[in-house]
Amino acid sequence: MARKRLRSALIAAAALATLVVPVPAQAASTTGALMITHVRPNAAGADIKNNKQVNLNGEYFILKNVTKKTVDLGGYVPDITTNTYGRALPAYRLPAGAKVYVHTGSGTHHRDAKGNHHVYRGYGRHVLPNDGTKKNPDIRLKKPGSRDDNTATGAISSCNWGKAADGRTYAC
Template sequence: MSRTVRIAAVASAALSMVALATPSQAASTTGALMITHVRPNAAGADVSGTTQLNLNGEYFVIKNVTSRTVNTSGYIPDLTTNTYGRALPTYYLPAGAKAYVHTGSGRNYRDSSGNHHIYRGYARHIMPNTSTAKNPDLRLKKPGNRDDNTSTGSISTCNWNTAANGTTYGC
């Protein structure tokens, strides 16, 4: 094998290794906020008898992709598998910041690590753990749009198939 061919083969192999180590393309958005992760199946059992467990272990993460603070009020998380999309509450998310949007109740705040937490106030789990007739798809819609299981007004989406217990998925 000639020296030129060997150098080309080594260079090609090195580039292939770099490509494998490169993270996948980030989720996209056509608005100020982007869904970056989702944990549709909180760790452990969802229910014990009639008591809902670990509601705040079910969440999705949004990121402010602008250079200004964005008020989350009115943005609609819309799941294709149901119509339980309650608009997000008023919360001022700083430029570049991310927020964990929890299913259950709590006080909206910024933690000591700089992460923000927003609570939706549901009394039960709402994100599907498995795909049945449809592949679950979470859409974030601009304020003023409806939770109607259509893509109208969507600015960012995330989907999963069967959600493993306590696993967070990148979008």
């Protein structure tokens, strides 16, 4: 009886395994401790309402710590290739294997109830491109001490998404 149940369970598991095949939209890569995995360059809804920038934190990118140790985000440079803002990431200790949502607007850096980390860049306006310009990539993550100068120097990970749909998150 136990052998029959075990056989049935193995057959069911094998059938299920053939149904679930994860395929990334685009292979993400890095040459450093952090990797850009996703980006939402166009926050859902209007960017400006009553002459004020709104929903700044709906625009973000996600980084993953691909090491087996805690990494301080401080000094890493998100180089957006359609502009130069020169603002490095703030100090924040990201545990091994964890991911962090890097929001455009302001807030208190924290870990939420689901275990996701959030840091805020403090911009008063939307900065990620969503107009479909020909820049490739649209964002690069550069190692600490690198310049925000629209070149690949110091880049460890990058992402391109082209024209961004309203509220859509893109895999890198």
